[in-house]
Amino acid sequence: MMEKKRRVSQYIFTLLGNSYWFFPWDGPIYQGGLKKLCFVGLNCYSCPAAVASCPIGALQNFMAGLRFNLQAGSFLFGFYVLGFLGMVGALVGRLPCGWMCPFGLIQEWLYKIPLPKISLWRPLRWGPHLMLILFVITLPLLVTDQVGFGYTWFCKYVCPAGTFEAGLPLLALQPELRPLAGMLFNWKMAVLVAIMTWSVFVSRPFCRTMCPLGAIYGLMNRFSLMRLHFEEDACVQCKACYTICPTGVSFYNGRDDINSSACIRCLRCSHICPAGGVSVEFSLKGPSKKAVAE
Amino acid sequence: MRIIPLFLFLISSAFFVAGILLGEPASLWQKAVALCMSCIGIG
Incomplete structure (x- = not known):
């Protein structure tokens, strides 16, 4: 039942984020006021149907324009995007990854293809943090042209969501753009095909190894208002929580914290646990004195 | 507690409001509606 609700939520948010269906008549992309708002998941704002802005694209743009803006006396630091992500993260942590992100939904579809499944090499979990620090913040900030503008490195060289949601539809809709698709586009297609193929065999590989948005939300998993609680004494070591976890969080044996930054808060573990050992807390109240003493 | x-x-809310007061939503809108071809790998 919970899984059904989650799936419905993923569809609703995918449709809400991409609800502009006049693009074949009105122009290549939506240009209305809603694009001042950030979407909660990774959803390219160059997608013809996108009505809101991708927070990672937005953050990179602020980083890329920071030097130029400061030289021009304009103090645009990206507080708006950071504040938005911080508010969402402080409330629910990485829940948008599991319940709202369109690209997460695509990877889950692909994982349903009945082929052998393999687990992910754990050190790759550091990938999202590396992407965030290097491709979203450092390179756009430091590598600039003569005028002082940086580049959106993650969008340009990595983001498969942009290729899938924007690059491919725009090339399909506008034949005059096709001669412009050169080596860079071939590279991005190779990344997209690699991620999509990987998604058939590994659960949510992009979210677990590359997504900088997941890295930001994930940092707040331990501190968010919403938290998961694991009752160790109730655990019967059946491993059902680990088997069903889409991101391989292994808290039943103490290897990971239940609020690890890898957890996308799909809440499957809380429903599969036969002993009721996993619960969801949404409260400002800390652990009771009795629980602490125990 | x-x-x-x-x-x-x-603190995030304060950042969010500060961003609005600095005019960041308008700046974001300008970037988001101007289709950046190289950002999606075209051109």
């Missing part, structure tokens, strides 16, 4: 989530939320 868990202070950290409350503190995180309040």
Whole structure:
């Protein structure tokens, strides 16, 4: 039942984020006021149907324009995007990854293809943090042209969501753009095909190894208002929580914290646990004195 | 009482409001509606 609700939520948010269906008549992309708002998941704002802005694209743009803006006396630091992500993260942590992100939904579809499944090499979990620090913040900030503008490195060289949601539809809709698709586009297609193929065999590989948005939300998993609680004494070591976890969080044996930054808060573990050992807390109240003493 | 989530939320809200006052939504809109071909790998 919970899984059904989650799936419905993923569809609703995918449709809400991409609800502009006049693009074949009105122009290549939506240009209305809603694009001042950030979407909660990774959803390219160059997608013809996108009505809101991708927070990672937005953050990179602020980083890329920071030097130029400061030289021009304009103090645009990206507080708006950071504040938005911080508010969402402080409330629910990485829940948008599991319940709202369109690209997460695509990877889950692909994982349903009945082929052998393999687990992910754990050190790759550091990938999202590396992407965030290097491709979203450092390179756009430091590598600039003569005028002082940086580049959106993650969008340009990595983001498969942009290729899938924007690059491919725009090339399909506008034949005059096709001669412009050169080596860079071939590279991005190779990344997209690699991620999509990987998604058939590994659960949510992009979210677990590359997504900088997941890295930001994930940092707040331990501190968010919403938290998961694991009752160790109730655990019967059946491993059902680990088997069903889409991101391989292994808290039943103490290897990971239940609020690890890898957890996308799909809440499957809380429903599969036969002993009721996993619960969801949404409260400002800390652990009771009795629980602490125990 | 868990202070950290409350503190995180309040400071994030302050950032969000500061961004609005600095005119960041308008700047974001300008970037988001001007189709950047190289950003999606075309051109």
